[in-house]
Amino acid sequence: MQGPDERVLASDIRALRKARGLTLAEIALKLGRSVGWVSQVERGLSTPSLSDLRAFAELFGVPISLFFSHDVPVESERGVVVRAGRRRTLGTSESGLVEELLSPDLGGSFEMVRSVFAPGAELKAEARRPTEEAGYVASGLFDIEISGVWHRLGEGDSFRFEGKPYRWRNPGTEPAVVIWVVSPPVY
Template sequence: MSDLASPTARTLQGPGERVLAGDIRALRRVRGLTLAEIALKLGRSVGWVSQVERGLSTPSLSDLRAFAELFGVPISLFFSHDVPVESERGVVVRAGKRRTLGTSESGLVEELLSPDLGGTFEMVRSVFAPGAELKNEARRPTEEAGYIASGQFDIEIAGVWHRLGEGDSFRFEGKPYRWRNPGSEPAVVIWVVSPPVY
């Protein structure tokens, strides 16, 4: 059976589904992958992947799981694309309509403040639970900045720890980092990453 004849394939119609198509395209591009590489990894045709990215086909739930695993993102990133006003699509994110990533069990819950994953940066509202920490160093080929909206937040950048409080901010590029919340209240950080990594 061809990809086009698959019962899970259908034509995209709503603005939220067009955002999904753009997000998949942005994730592929930021990871430097070609359509052929994605198709090979997913066991699909190049034409099908291209149709998904152009909003001509909607991937099934199992396809979305495969995309999430391939890109290393939570599957929740592909949901909650509700855009009630067409003129706001790609421009405005309403407080009650943010896409949530992570779980309270992980100690970090993030909300995507950017309207989609296109563009040259992403903005995320990160809520770090008391005692939560990133134990192992992370390093990304990105420029990152953050603003502490509330709580206490420790960040180690290139081996140096910095204790930050409400109103403080930071920036670094391509350096190893770790973080922790040393306080007894959640720490809320507005985090900007360029290029987008979700």
Template sequence: MLANDLRALRKSRGLTLAEIALKLGRSVGWVSQVERGLSTPSIGDLRAFAELFGVPISLFFAHEAPVEVERGVVVRSGRRRTLGSNESGLVEELLSPDLGGSFEMLRSIFAPGAGMAKPVTRPTEEAGYVVSGGFDIEIDGTWHSLGEGDSFRFDHKPFRWRNPGSVPAVVIWVVAPPVY
């Protein structure tokens, strides 16, 4: 649900309603109503939220569960939200129903030869499981070459990745708290 995702993004970045309102040029009341699902933001508002949080706007276009009892619980394979693009070398599918929980789960597909140029540090604990292909990850200055069935975990450490192989690498990635 959009409201839960916006609230989770704000909280994961340690921002208050007032700070968000100021950055968006909106009232605190309006931001609060959006986070509670009482107001619906326009496409322009969604672009502003996406830019503010540093996420793709596509994140906000959920594929709702076809059956009400599955909403917020089940994500069917054909209804995943896709993030990223082939041009970036990384396409991710959100496996979690939304960003409202204490973690997010992603299916990350790393293109052959793609890589992250510079390490980044996020205020998160992260773990991953290599489903297929080869995948290298640098954690806190040390490179690790992983293959199918290997896994990793790190907490608040600088990291970057690369796919040295000739086939896509598929990794299930868990991030707590959610950052998308």
């Protein structure tokens, strides 16, 4: 019998694999595990060890903290509601970016993330993902470069782009809070 954490973990690993267009066989080869084992992990029948979770995190390019969900005390809220004090936190304040997963899991067609950018924080190297992304600036100043064009955004402004190179920075003296939506989920 699988518990709630195993269900979320299994769903998230499967969603990350599919978002990256990888097969079970490709994952198994990269992890040095059998296809059957990876399939059992994705179905919640096997629980990966901490070293396995580190390997999954490295393979998918996500922080290992993503795989540690917070308990949902009310069964009717599981997979539906995420309470403010129970979000999964991704990143650290030392990196200049702390993100919280607002979506209950990665199993849907999109994910929603609350990103807090420290003053002066920036993504120096251009990033590009095979996703459609949109964001809403809840507070602060936020600069985003999309396909070589910089845009200065303030509280209440929003943006959207698909599959284009981007960079970001917080030019302000206060943290910038951006609600970010990504489809398909990549975290």
